[in-house]
Amino acid sequence: MAQEDLFKKLVSHCKEYGYVFQSSEVYDGLSAVYDYGQYGVELKNNIKKYWWDSMVLLYENVVGLDSAIFMHPTIWKASGHVDAFNDPLVDNKDSKKRYRADVLIEDQRAKFEGKIEKEITKAKKRFGEAFNEDQFKETNPRVLANQGKIDELTARFAKAMNDNDLEGLKQIILDYEISCPVSGTKNWTDVRQFNLMFSTEMGSTAEGASKIYLRPETAQGIFVNYLNVQKTGRMKLPFGIAQIGKAFRNEIVARQFIFRMREFEQMEMQYFVRPGEEMKWFKHWKQFRMKWHQSLGFGSENYRFHDHDKLAHYANAATDIEFKYPFGFKEVEGIHSRTDYDLKQHQEYSGKKFQFFDPELNESYTPYVVETSIGVDRMFLQVISASYTEEEIKKENGKTDSRVVLSLPAFLAPVKLAVFPLIKKDGLPDIAREIINELKFDFYCQYDEKDSIGKRYRRHDAIGTPFCVTVDHQTATDRTVTIRHRDTMEQERVKIEDLKRIIGENVSYEKALRSL
RNA sequence: GCGGGAAUAGCUCAGAGGUAGAGCAUCAGCUUCCCAAGCUGAGGGUCGCGGGUUCGAAUCCCGUUUCCCGCUCCA
Numbered sequence: 365m366a367q368e369d370l371f372k373k374l375v376s377h378c379k380e381y382g383y384v385f386q387s388s389e390v391y392d393g394l395s396a397v398y399d400y401g402q403y404g405v406e407l408k409n410n411i412k413k414y415w416w417d418s419m420v421l422l423y424e425n426v427v428g429l430d431s432a433i434f435m436h437p438t439i440w441k442a443s444g445h446v447d448a449f450n451d452p453l454v455d456n457k458d459s460k461k462r463y464r465a466d467v468l469i470e471d472q473r474a475k476f477e478g479k480i481e482k483e484i485t486k487a488k489k490r491f492g493e494a495f496n497e498d499q500f501k502e503t504n505p506r507v508l509a510n511q512g513k514i515d516e517l518t519a520r521f522a523k524a525m526n527d528n529d530l531e532g533l534k535q536i537i538l539d540y541e542i543s544c545p546v547s548g549t550k551n552w553t554d555v556r557q558f559n560l561m562f563s564t565e566m567g568s569t570a571e572g573a574s575k576i577y578l579r580p581e582t583a584q585g586i587f588v589n590y591l592n593v594q595k596t597g598r599m600k601l602p603f604g605i606a607q608i609g610k611a612f613r614n615e616i617v618a619r620q621f622i623f624r625m626r627e628f629e630q631m632e633m634q635y636f637v638r639p640g641e642e643m644k645w646f647k648h649w650k651q652f653r654m655k656w657h658q659s660l661g662f663g664s665e666n667y668r669f670h671d672h673d674k675l676a677h678y679a680n681a682a683t684d685i686e687f688k689y690p691f692g693f694k695e696v697e698g699i700h701s702r703t704d705y706d707l708k709q710h711q712e713y714s715g716k717k718f719q720f721f722d723p724e725l726n727e728s729y730t731p732y733v734v735e736t737s738i739g740v741d742r743m744f745l746q747v748i749s750a751s752y753t754e755e756e757i758k759k760e761n762g763k764t765d766s767r768v769v770l771s772l773p774a775f776l777a778p779v780k781l782a783v784f785p786l787i788k789k790d791g792l793p794d795i796a797r798e799i800i801n802e803l804k805f806d807f808y809c810q811y812d813e814k815d816s817i818g819k820r821y822r823r824h825d826a827i828g829t830p831f832c833v834t835v836d837h838q839t840a841t842d843r844t845v846t847i848r849h850r851d852t853m854e855q856e857r858v859k860i861e862d863l864k865r866i867i868g869e870n871v872s873y874e875k876a877l878r879s880l
Numbered sequence: 881g882c883g884g885g886a887a888u889a890g891c892u893c894a895g896a897g898g899u900a901g902a903g904c905a906u907c908a909g910c911u912u913c914c915c916a917a918g919c920u921g922a923g924g925g926u927c928g929c930g931g932g933u934u935c936g937a938a939u940c941c942c943g944u945u946u947c948c949c950g951c952u953c954c955a
Binding site for chain 1: 905914917945946949951954
């Protein structure tokens with residue numbers, strides 16, 4: 365199947381079977397926002413539980429946290445998001461290319477600097493040993509002219525950026541005749557501001573209200589609680605804080621279904637380590653996180669690392685775990701060595717000491733941080749796209765038949781068990797109900813008596829239910845039922861009293877967690 | 881945001897200026913002793929939304945919203 369077709373089928377399957385709906389659909393939808401339906405929410409919760417348990421249960425030095433979405437606005441100044449997440453953008457109408465206006469202007473300034481350098485190199489050749497660079501820079505008319513342009517440009521640019529003056533930025537682009545590197549033309553749109561952070565007001569009156577942001581990442585909530593957790597939990601380095609929560613980014617381009625949304629959910633763990641040991645832990649978490657993904661059995665060939673060459677200002681090492689989605693290898697998780705940047709920033713802005721006294725070294729230092737950060741929604745899409753399969757089956761009469769199955773790992777499946785009476789009479793429905801009433805305390809069960817038994821099996825294949833139990837006439841005499849396995853379609857006859865154990869063993873998280 | 885394509889029933893689509901359709905799905909009933917597509921009946925659409933052209937618009941035109949494909953960033 366063509367990958368593009370597969371993706372389209374996946375999206376409609378998600379809607380048709382109650383996994384994912386577009387937000388506000390009855391009002392024509394809201395762009396890049398999606399809702400999780402009755403099965404979607406179960407799968408999502410199960411994914412979150414698997415991640416949480418693999419961090420908080422398996423590592424005795426990793427603890428959880430649930431910090432608020434609203435945080436003090438200074439946090440986002442300290443983290444660099446207020447400045448870095450605020451891009452003035454401009455489009456060239458001919459090449460259709462989009463640029464950051466500030467980058468275009470800085471490139472222009474670099475061009476002027478390049479011209480000065482050229483003059484200096486030329487002069488050096490001409491004057492030889494006697495060349496006095498400082499004097500040359502102060503007297504040469506061409507150098508002075510370019511330096512004048514640089515100074516004027518720098519001043520105007522700084523003022524426009526400070527005042528948030530978009531028209532001013534556009535005017536700089538026009539005045540300095542900056543052209544598009546691709547089309548070479550100066551046919552620009554207006555400069556527009558794209559603030560990647562959503563903001564709102566906190567406070568009951570408009571005058572007294574202060575602007576606060578919806579967090580663009582959950583990490584900062586961990587950093588600002590570092591001291592609280594470290595002290596109250598008596599944590600010794602190295603230790604980690606794990607958190608699952610919503611984050612918000614006003615993406616310019618948000619697409620590919622739930623892969624890139626404006627409201628999304630992250631599972632992050634910040635691991636605080638002794639400076640100098642960060643690469644050891646970076647490697648550890650890199651391997652562990654990859655193992656976690658591969659434990660789901662979707663095939664190791666569908667994963668790869670993508671190491672970053674260009675690093676963010678706070679990082680000294682970074683890698684992505686990429687999964688092969690129907691639209692190609694894309695990042696599902698990032699592992700970053702964030703140095704002591706964040707804690708140092710908060711130390712500076714808050715005036716509190718974010719230091720740890722290390723009794724072994726007998727000294728205090730600001731811990732380094734290794735971060736693992738995975739998108740829940742991207743993980744959800746990974747699970748769904750890896751599990752969606754269309755099968756051709758040879759029937760006994762020689763005809764072919766097809767079925768759509770979500771081969772979800774059993775412990776992640778929304779519905780664990782469906783119970784059917786083979787026919788809806790002779791007391792069979794009552795027995796089926798009895799079984800559900802006994803097992804509903806442990807598993808999400810569903811009852812179905814509509815249509816032929818085959819249809820009922822297929823309906824549950826489509827939502828990924830791993831087990832279907834059928835009550836037949838033999839059940840009434842010997843208290844046994846058939847249990848049918850989703851992936852093989854094979855059946856076995858078991859005692860009703862053994863169902864809880866059999867299903868329990870198969871849908872437990874334990875086996876997956878033990879494999880890590 | 882820009883360019884290109886699309887939007888008709890829950891899903892997949894037909895309908896190309898003259899009464900809104902099919903298959904599947906859903907619901908009710910019948911049938912059925914284990915793998916969808918037997919039988920009967922029912923419900924469900926102001927054709928994404930708004931305007932225009934026309935005696936008449938799902939159909940032609942304009943705008944708008946949403947989705948898909950490219951251009952950048954990220955979880």
